[in-house]
Amino acid sequence: MLGKNRARERMDELLSAYIDGALSPREQARLEARLAQDAALRARLESLQRTVALVRGMPSVPAPRNFLLTPAMVRQTAPVARRLAPALTFATAISGLLCVILLVGNLIAAGPSRLGAAAPAPMAAYEETPQMLETGPTEAKKAPPASETALPEEGLLSRAATATEPPAPEMRAWSEGTPSPIEAAPFPPDMGGVGGGAAPGPPPGEPPEPGEEVLPTPTPEMTPSEMARVAIAEGTPPAITVAEPTPVPVPPEMPGGKPPLPPTSWLPVGGLALLTAVLAIFSLRAWRAR
């Protein structure tokens, strides 16, 4: 059945090509010889020729209206994404460039001083922090009550903290484990360790008489608390009072080294990288729409 249908289709193909004059001379001769002997095949050819003639003779359908073009019709209206493609690409390039500049700048700024020898410095400062924090409560137990703990107001302390930029000798002394005079300055328990451990007291065993306190002259060897105490007594704002109880892990000055750089901020780099990636995606989509 399938073979018969295939043979019929093959014959229709030959007849169709014969109508169009598309057979090779050899194929045409063979078909004509067969048509001369086969009446059914001739009838098949005639019905097919008639069908083709009917279609070819179909009248043309006129256009129902004019299809004249107007300027608005032929104006190229590119999609928004396509129109924005150049701008998006430019923005991507700029943000990418900024990202690279910022990244390289950060790496250069970090440099060998941060990546190499200087790296342990902040760590050392952090390592000392617990020790510094511990000194507060310990000393607080020893702190004398009353007048010794009459610390200046908060604002005064703040100003004093900013006024005493170079506490270097003392800081170095702490980092080397040298006993600080602050250890001899006990604080009352109610003062707390961290916030109130600034006021030095007299050496143990020698409680000073009220009103007879002998104030030492501020020297570079004095601890910040000592300097503050002297300053209070002299009526000047204390210089170091806050520096002691606030154990901010400031890297200590490295003898002979460069001053430490501010910590690298990766936020701008990350933000720019994200922006670049987003712009790149939109640029790709816009260019693909072109």
Add this chain to the structure above:
Amino acid sequence: MDEQRLIAAAQSGDLDAFNELVLAYQDRVYNLAYRILGDPAAAEDATQETFIAAYRHLSTFRGGSFLSWLMRIVANRCYDELRRHKRRPTVSWESFGEMDEEANPFLVNGHPTPEEAAQQVELARFLQAAIVALPPDQRIVLVLSDVEGMNYQEIAETVRIPVGTVKSRLARARARLRDLLQAQKELLPRAYRLEDED
């Protein structure tokens, strides 16, 4: 009409010159679209889009027959439309007997005698319904060949299929159309009835 001069003017942006070409060829373009799509509204859309596309891509026209170039554009558009939406014709073979004569586009064509006109209208309706009953692949090849008179090579280039495929599709389309006409021969005018060969 000086076609080459109009084409040159249109290529340099003269829309009026192009519109003269539109007026000259819109019937041919619409006719082909209608024969392929079998739907007057869709044929109108395809015709308008064809002229817009032709104007925008006029710089790619490298000479030769401008009409053939237009026909390739409209045939491609119709072919894509058929493939995309599997568009069903508004004039179906099954509804042929009940088709409203007012909707028949052949009513407005030609100036035959009343008797000839009646026969022509009936035959045209019958044929159009039979053509749109063909599968889209066969339909477009049949229309390009037997309505537009393209040869196998031109059809192959237009539809982007091999010449051998054109031949086989055309043969199947003609044979199927013949079978349809024979099956409904009582609906045909007597002068156009096909006799069964078996």
